[in-house]
Amino acid sequence: MRDALTIESIQKQLCTEIETLLSLQAGSVTPDTDLPALGISSLDFVSLVLNIEQRFSVNLMEIGLKIDDTKSPRNLAAVIRAGLAA
Amino acid sequence: MAHQSARRNNGAGSYSQAVLDVEGILSEAALRTILDQIADRFPLIHGRIARDCLNLAPFWKVKRGSASSQIPLRIVDLAVDQADRSEALLADHVNAPFHSQSEHLRFLLIRIGAQQSRLGMVFDHRLLDAFGSEMFFRLIDQAWQGKLDDISPRVKQTEPAHLDHWKRRFESGRTLNRLLHRLSTLEICALQMPPKGKFRPMRMLHESLSREETIALNKKAGEEIGVPILLPSAAARAIHAMREVLSGISLPGGQYLIFTSANIRVPGQEWEKLFFNHFSLLPLSVETQPAAGIKEMAVALRNQFFAQMKEKIPFVMQDASALGRICPFWIGSRLLRLVAKGRMCSFYFACLKDNGYSNDTFMGQRVLNLFHQPLVFSPPGLNICMTEFRGRFNLVISYMQDVIDDDAAKLLMQEFKSVLVQPASEPVSR
Numbered sequence: 001m002r003d004a005l006t007i008e009s010i011q012k013q014l015c016t017e018i019e020t021l022l023s024l025q026a027g028s029v030t031p032d033t034d035l036p037a038l039g040i041s042s043l044d045f046v047s048l049v050l051n052i053e054q055r056f057s058v059n060l061m062e063i064g065l066k067i068d069d070t071k072s073p074r075n076l077a078a079v080i081r082a083g084l085a086a
Numbered sequence: 087m088a089h090q091s092a093r094r095n096n097g098a099g100s101y102s103q104a105v106l107d108v109e110g111i112l113s114e115a116a117l118r119t120i121l122d123q124i125a126d127r128f129p130l131i132h133g134r135i136a137r138d139c140l141n142l143a144p145f146w147k148v149k150r151g152s153a154s155s156q157i158p159l160r161i162v163d164l165a166v167d168q169a170d171r172s173e174a175l176l177a178d179h180v181n182a183p184f185h186s187q188s189e190h191l192r193f194l195l196i197r198i199g200a201q202q203s204r205l206g207m208v209f210d211h212r213l214l215d216a217f218g219s220e221m222f223f224r225l226i227d228q229a230w231q232g233k234l235d236d237i238s239p240r241v242k243q244t245e246p247a248h249l250d251h252w253k254r255r256f257e258s259g260r261t262l263n264r265l266l267h268r269l270s271t272l273e274i275c276a277l278q279m280p281p282k283g284k285f286r287p288m289r290m291l292h293e294s295l296s297r298e299e300t301i302a303l304n305k306k307a308g309e310e311i312g313v314p315i316l317l318p319s320a321a322a323r324a325i326h327a328m329r330e331v332l333s334g335i336s337l338p339g340g341q342y343l344i345f346t347s348a349n350i351r352v353p354g355q356e357w358e359k360l361f362f363n364h365f366s367l368l369p370l371s372v373e374t375q376p377a378a379g380i381k382e383m384a385v386a387l388r389n390q391f392f393a394q395m396k397e398k399i400p401f402v403m404q405d406a407s408a409l410g411r412i413c414p415f416w417i418g419s420r421l422l423r424l425v426a427k428g429r430m431c432s433f434y435f436a437c438l439k440d441n442g443y444s445n446d447t448f449m450g451q452r453v454l455n456l457f458h459q460p461l462v463f464s465p466p467g468l469n470i471c472m473t474e475f476r477g478r479f480n481l482v483i484s485y486m487q488d489v490i491d492d493d494a495a496k497l498l499m500q501e502f503k504s505v506l507v508q509p510a511s512e513p514v515s516r
């Protein structure tokens with residue numbers, strides 16, 4: 001099931017998750033959206049990471065998240081995919 | 087509970103001051119008119135804590151006819167060569183207690199020649215929190231633009247007088263009790279409190295980082311802990327500064343414990359939740375021995391931050407705080423005194439990046455800066471506050487003069503600022 005997740009489907013789920021968290025309009029977040037530019041607060045960012053960990057059953061902190069990984073949903077999705085494959 | 091506790095200790099209560107610096111001169115008459123207009127539109131500004139036989143819990147009572155009460159506004163005109171006096175005037179302003187139970191806001195407008203105006207707003211934390219105070223400046227500006235009618239229907243003025251969601255609140259209370267129990271056993275490094283008595287007024291030091299320094303700090307923090315969150319790295323640097331400067335005068339302990347503020351509003355609720363307090367606290371700690379480097383401390387604080395968010399501690403604290411309304415004060419204050427054997431924490435810390443005021447101008451004048459001067463609780467008698475405004479960080483250290491002297495406070499600010507702006511590649515001195 002975990003392996004069946006494609007990078008595109010992870011990106012799509014991440015975009016939806018971010019839109020819900022920040023009360024943004026559907027479709028306003030794309031895989032290349034600059035996440036820091038959205039003005040996401042610390043608490044919201046932690047909530048996002050915890051939601052991702054729960055949804056995809058990966059531990060991003062243990063994987064060793066780097067700052068560049070959090071720049072866009074595309075980068076985050078790549079880390080999640082790598083985490084699922086590990 | 088926090089207000090009562092603070093009032094017993096500092097004679098004032100749980101207050102802060104938000105200071106807005108603008109270019110040019112703000113009109114006294116226009117400001118008075120707007121404040122009267124706002125007081126009429128939002129009578130809760132003159133509310134007070136009340137109890138009656140129908141409600142078990144105290145509630146915010148708005149008295150009929152109180153809407154005409156004025157929000158105090160004092161004007162001070164200074165010559166340009168007296169500009170330095172403005173800091174002392176602002177400090178005096180935040181230290182003075184409110185005159186009555188239904189006064190929760192007051193303003194000081196300092197006009198420096200024709201060049202600059204400084205508007206200090208002291209606010210009661212029961213009416214506004216730091217973010218709400220910035221939104222209140224926005225409310226004033228909206229009123230100045232004649233747009234108060236657009237905003238006021240969106241602002242929620244009442245909270246239910248009764249307590250609801252009992253099961254959830256008691257479960258939160260249980261989680262909080264467990265947390266307090268964990269904290270009660272800590273031996274922490276904290277400043278020595280003076281014997282009870284009349285304390286001298288609190289002092290504040292203020293410094294700003296440049297835009298370049300702020301960008302570099304955010305970048306360095308992100309690279310240090312792998313996530314775009316400044317709080318753990320900034321808190322690690324504040325702990326480092328306290329360890330370097332105050333270890334000689336603070337009580338020795340095994341850990342540094344800090345309480346940090348967290349704004350728990352949901353995005354989009356800024357106007358709706360303008361009034362009342364929507365901040366919560368997170369306790370974070372690091373071992374003093376073996377003495378860790380800044381990066382190690384930052385990573386440890388990041389892990390605690392995530393762990394506490396997993397347990398939803400800020401939301402648990404807010405839920406449980408509603409129980410404080412029905413908890414007798416003496417029980418609540420005893421519970422609080424359990425924390426770290428009565429020392430509470432090493433210092434309070436705030437690192438706030440989201441602004442409630444984003445307009446370029448205020449009442450037609452260009453905005454220069456916005457920062458906060460919190461009154462500090464005792465214990466611990468020390469508060470370190472960082473707020474970002476327009477891409478620059480303001481650093482404010484509030485301290486009780488009876489706990490540390492002015493020279494030590496200046497050294498603390500110097501060390502904190504220097505370690506914040508130190509390049510990432512440079513090894514941190516120990």
